[in-house]
Amino acid sequence: xxxxxxxxxxxxxxxxxxxxxxxxxxxxxxxxxxxxxxxxxxxxxxxxxxxxxxxxxxxxxxxxxxxxxxxxxxxxxxxxxxxxxxxxxxxxxxxxxxxxxxxxxxxxxxxxxxxxxxxxxxxxxxxxxxxxxxxxxxxxxxxxxxxxxxxxxxxxxxxxxxxxxxxxxxxxxxxxxxxx
Numbered sequence: 001x002x003x004x005x006x007x008x009x010x011x012x013x014x015x016x017x018x019x020x021x022x023x024x025x026x027x028x029x030x031x032x033x034x035x036x037x038x039x040x041x042x043x044x045x046x047x048x049x050x051x052x053x054x055x056x057x058x059x060x061x062x063x064x065x066x067x068x069x070x071x072x073x074x075x076x077x078x079x080x081x082x083x084x085x086x087x088x089x090x091x092x093x094x095x096x097x098x099x100x101x102x103x104x105x106x107x108x109x110x111x112x113x114x115x116x117x118x119x120x121x122x123x124x125x126x127x128x129x130x131x132x133x134x135x136x137x138x139x140x141x142x143x144x145x146x147x148x149x150x151x152x153x154x155x156x157x158x159x160x161x162x163x164x165x166x167x168x169x170x171x172x173x174x175x176x177x178x179x180x
Contacts, residue, residue: 017112025068045086131157
């Protein structure tokens with residue numbers, strides 16, 4: 001499938017999307033939090049007593065109430081599958097750290113990152129193909145990212161001298177045994 005090259009302006013726009021912080025998600029409501037904690041009650045508890053349960057609910061709310069609703073639901077669903085006992089706050093926070101956002105903002109950011117990766121790979125492949133054929137002018141060689149030029153030099157498509165890269169001279173242009 002042919003790849004369309006991005007313009008510098010398109011790369012800047014995509015880079016801005018890819019590097020922008022995602023908007024903060026609203027914490028779950030108290031009602032949603034209570035439903036999630038109630039769902040965890042199907043797991044056996046190592047503690048006892050209704051009074052202790054109310055205190056624990058408030059402690060859990062202080063530590064986990066900042067989580068967005070979608071994340072907390074995912075954490076609870078994961079805990080129900082993974083754990084055998086009512087989880088500690090630390091266990092729930094470990095699970096929460098595994099969650100990845102999947103809202104429109106996160107998907108747009110992922111698409112921008114993927115498009116930039118594909119564009120960079122296509123430009124790299126094009127540059128390496130041109131260098132392998134000896135079809136790149138010195139201005140384009142000088143504009144190559146350093147890592148690309150070093151990779152081409154390792155492949156023998158460029159020679160390095162004093163930090164500058166150039167196409168190797170054909171054997172007919174070398175002076176009496178001079179190295180490439």
